[in-house]
Amino acid sequence: MKAFGELTKGIIKENPVFVMALGLCPLLATSTSVNNAIGMGAAATFVLLCSNIIISLIKNFIPDKIRIPCYILVIASFVTIVDMVMHAYVPQLHKNLGIFIPLIVVNCIILGRAEAFAGKHNVGKSILDAIGMGVGFTLAIILIATIREFLGTGKILEIPILPTSYKPMIVAILPPGAFFTIGLLMGLINMMKNKKQKSGA
C-alpha cells in the first residue's frame, strides 16, 4: 500500500507542475499541440526514470560535495541518448521540440527528484517515484496542450472537433495563450482547494 502511495503522489497530491511549479519552461514551450506534448512528456519521463534508477544505485559511491555535478552528468548522458534516438526515429517531432530536448538536462523536475528522492531512497521506491512524477508531468502538459490546441485550431490530435465555421483563437497557440492557460488552471486548482478547506472546516 505504501509503494502505491509513492507511485500516485506525483500524479495529484505532489503534482510537479501544478503544486510544485517545476519544469515550467518545456511545459509552456512545447504545449502548442497534443502531439508535441506527448513526445515531450515521454522523453522527460524516460530520462527521469533512467536517471532515478542510476542515481539511487550509485548514491553511496558519490562524495557528498560533488553530488550535483554527478547527477547532472548522469542526466545529461540519458538526454543525449534520447536526443539521438528521437533524431533517428521521429525526426519531425525532434524538429518540433527543437532545443527543448537538450534542455531536458536542466529541467528542474529531474534534478529535483534526483536530489530530493533518488539520492536518499532505494531503487524500487525511486522507480515508482519517477514513474509517478513523470506521469504527473505528462498529464499536466497534455492537459494544457489539449486546451491550447482546441482553442487555437479547433482540433485535438489534429482531428477536427469543431465545425469549420469556428474561427480559431490563434492567440491560444501563441506564447500569451500558454501563460493565460496555466495561470487560469492554477487559479482554478486554488479555488477548488479553498472550497474543500471551507467545507472541511
Place this chain on the structure above:
Amino acid sequence: MEFSKLFAIIIGSIFINNFVIVRFLGLCPYIGVSKKLDSALGMGMAVIFVMTMASTITWLIYNFLLHPDTSIFGIDLTFLRTITFILSIAVLVQFVEMVIQKTAPALYKALGIYLPLITTNCAVLGVSILNINEQYNFLESIINGISAGIGFTLVLLLMAGIRQRLEFANVPKSLKGMPIAFIIAGCMALAFLGFSGLKI
C-alpha cells in the same frame, strides 16, 4: 553588412524573440525572483554576466574541441555537446562565484545567492545551444549572449515592478501568488507579440 547583422541579433534577442516570454526559457527565476525590484536587478546582472561568459566558452569548446572540421582532434564529437556544455556552465558558475568572492566581496554579497541558481537556468544552456544551431560566429555568439541577458533582465524588472504594485491591489483569493503572475506574463507576452512584426 557585418554591423547590420549584429544589430539584428541584438534587437532580435531583446525584443522579437525575448528569451523569457517568447522562447519560454528561464521561467523559474522569472516567476520566482520577481517579487522585489532589487533582487530582480541582482539576478538580472548575474544572468547577463554568466550568459556572456557561457556563450564565449561554449562556442570555443564546440568549435575547437567537438566540431569535426575545426577541432584540434579532427574527429566528430558533436554528440557530446549537451554534456560538455552543461558541465562547462556548471564549472564556469562555480569559478565565477569563487573569483567574485575573492576580488569583489560587495558584488558577491549582491549576486552571491543567485549564482548557484543560474546553473540550472535553462536560458543559459539555451543561449549556448542556440548559438550553435544558428551557426553564429564568435563575435555574434558573444553579442547574442549579452543581448539575451539584457532581454531577460528587462522583462524580469518589468515583472518585479508590476508585482510590487500588485501587493496593494485587490486580487481574487484564488489567483493570488503564482496564477496572477502568469496572467501578467501573458499580458506582457501579448505586448511583446507586437515586436514580431518588426522586420530587420
